[in-house]
Amino acid sequence: MARQALNQTKITVLSRSSNESYARVAVAAFAAQLDPTVEELNDLKTAVSEAVTNCIVHAYPDTIGPIYITVSLFEEGLVQIRIRDKGRGIDDVKRAMEPLYTTGGEERAGLGFAVMESFTDKLRVRSTPYKGTTVTMEKVIRCR
Amino acid sequence: MPIRIESDGQTVTAYLSGEIDHHSAVAMRQAIDAHLVGGNATLLIMDFTDVTFMDSSGIGLVMGRYRQIKYNDGELHIQGTSPHIYKVMRIAGLERLAVIEKG
Ligand SMILES: Nc1ncnc2c1ncn2[C@@H]1O[C@H](COP(=O)(O)OP(=O)(O)O)[C@@H](O)[C@H]1O
Ligand SMILES: [Mg+2]
Numbered sequence: 183m184a185r186q187a188l189n190q191t192k193i194t195v196l197s198r199s200s201n202e203s204y205a206r207v208a209v210a211a212f213a214a215q216l217d218p219t220v221e222e223l224n225d226l227k228t229a230v231s232e233a234v235t236n237c238i239v240h241a242y243p244d245t246i247g248p249i250y251i252t253v254s255l256f257e258e259g260l261v262q263i264r265i266r267d268k269g270r271g272i273d274d275v276k277r278a279m280e281p282l283y284t285t286g287g288e289e290r291a292g293l294g295f296a297v298m299e300s301f302t303d304k305l306r307v308r309s310t311p312y313k314g315t316t317v318t319m320e321k322v323i324r325c326r
Numbered sequence: 327m328p329i330r331i332e333s334d335g336q337t338v339t340a341y342l343s344g345e346i347d348h349h350s351a352v353a354m355r356q357a358i359d360a361h362l363v364g365g366n367a368t369l370l371i372m373d374f375t376d377v378t379f380m381d382s383s384g385i386g387l388v389m390g391r392y393r394q395i396k397y398n399d400g401e402l403h404i405q406g407t408s409p410h411i412y413k414v415m416r417i418a419g420l421e422r423l424a425v426i427e428k429g
Pocket of ligand 2: 232235236293294295
């Protein structure tokens with residue numbers, strides 16, 4: 183049975199690097215209604231920043247395309263963040279998720295997925311080459 | 327510019343500020359490299375006291391500068407890391423490349 187979201191927002195941004203900051207702040211502002219700690223908010227912001235940056239850098243390397251962000255809140259403090267692009271896609275998701283793996287050159291650390299993984303409770307990546315990529319992350323905000 | 331740099335030729339100190347992401351890291355990299363590349367610096371100090379946010383683009387920034395200073399047989403020191411920044415750095419094992427002073 184599909185879970186029923188208690189609240190939800192959808193944000194679409196273009197893949198411009200100036201939107202990295204906007205996207206993570208917008209998601210954090212929406213999640214703030216769960217009364218997260220500063221650390222939990224920073225974790226969410228960092229994970230979102232990674233996923234959105236990947237759309238900008240990797241999904242649409244030479245074009246500007248849409249990034250679709252859905253934030254859903256469920257019972258018991260569960261936040262689900264879905265970040266989807268219609269970009270180039272990933273042919274080997276497992277390899278892409280390995281720490282230090284990057285196709286991005288010198289200044290990329292290849293640790294985006296590692297950060298998403300360790301800063302959230304659950305990470306799922308689905309991708310189809312030339313169609314796009316969907317990253318879904320879940321994190322439980324502990325009730326204080 | 328969210329970066330201030332002091333240099334006496336040997337020691338380059340970079341005071342970073344604001345948010346470090348893929349968008350902002352480019353200008354920071356260029357500013358630091360202007361003092362490192364082709365120079366004789368043997369100590370790079372990166373100060374994160376005024377950094378309010380960092381993602382893995384900051385790791386790339388640190389690792390890239392680490393390579394530059396190693397090229398001169400130099401050392402990298404990192405200071406002023408908040409718990410959030412330290413947590414991000416730990417994922418990359420930066421504490422094994424550089425002396426990190428918290429606080
Ligand atoms: N949305 C995406 N579209 C296409 N490729 C992607 C996407 N996200 C990640 N990748 C691929 O996965 C690799 C690893 O990503 P990541 O762990 O974030 O490291 P980095 O961004 O530093 O390269 C990228 O180098 C890229 O090849
Ligand atoms: Mg990345």
